[in-house]
Amino acid sequence: MSKLAVFDFDSTLMDGETIDFLAAPLGLEAQVAAITERAMAGELDFYKSLRARVALLEGLEEEKVNSICGDLPMMPGAQEVVTGLKERGYTVVCFSGGFRNATKPACEKLGVNADFSNFLHAENGVLTGQVGGEMMYSNAKGDMITRMQGLLGVGREDTLVVGDGANDLSMFAHADTRVAFCAKPILKEAATHCVDEKDLTQILQIVDSI
16 A cells, blocks of 8 residues: 655755755855744745745855755654655655755655755856745645645555644645654644654654554
């Protein structure tokens, strides 16, 4: 029987926020991090906050972006949880309001079955400050998870979701097992399980206890 596990990327599979790492060379880390914090707490519209943060990255070289994104720190237990869930019959997918430059290399390394994220626009090898993609809106993950469930023939009772912020709420609405991982209070309220230490292997214990 098919089962589906969907992970957020930033501060879930990966230890940190991609956009904060990208803002560091421009000296804009604190400015970007402040907007991220408010968006994840549900205080700002995700789409508006994403556009505002990406606009600050204008002028960053694409080569630099890919170099930073190829070397992001994975969350402790990321490899073990992906391998363990696949052994238990799960299709493991990543939904990210972040960027393909980061999710693609990380998910290939971890053995994640598919990743869905946004694209940073570049011209002549330099970021334009524009962003596009399917994961730009607060309801995007919810729309995508129902499409995945339909494609795979998986019901909500066989769906596991893991995330940390407000933009994960829409996918939490479509799963019976909902793990808030080192999460904001707004997401913990919607969760069936909370993991409050940076150790993704705890999710395997949750799955085995269901």
